[in-house]
Amino acid sequence: MSAVTAFREAVCAQVARVPRGRVATYGQIAWMAGFPRRPRQVGMVLKGLPEGTDLPWHRIVNRQGHVPSRGRWWGAMLQIARLREEGIEVDDAGDLDLPRYAWDGGDPA
Template sequence: MKERESNYDRIYAVVKRIPKGRVATYGQVAKLAGLPGHARQVGYALHALPENHRLPWHRVVNAKGEVSPRSYPFAEDMQRAFLEAEGIPFDGRNRFPLEEYRWRPRKAL
């Protein structure tokens, strides 16, 4: 009932649910977290990840199906490596067939 969790916690919860070998967009995560339209906040939430974050943040990409160029220059390269390790075939543009690897959670999960 009194869900006092911050929006970040919801986002983290959703990201945690992303299965391996699958990816989700910020907008998608935001929507699943109950924050439709707050895609950016998702990014900030991940940026504000706590030290005990065990979240597969690397499975969260932008709507273009590519990793987002964030503040840290090598981070996108690192993220790509993580996704490749999960079976996501990247092409020469740091992108991949999003619709084929897009995580499709059930609405009534």
């Protein structure tokens, strides 16, 4: 298995663990996947997911508790809508109360 494949699989495994109604940060996922210095690459893995994936990519936000758009506002709007469907309060700018909704990394209840 290549290093890229191993990284991608580790990231996806951790993202899959984030429970409904909770969020994790890119850095948290990188750390949990065993690659603590690669939060940006976590974003690249999520950006490259196929459309319609079951992976809850929308539960990953930046360390400020913000849904980043990076010029792709339609993706941010979809992410905000999906978070709201799970009961997470997100304002129209993409900000949420990270301490309130943060997942601690433990097994979902």
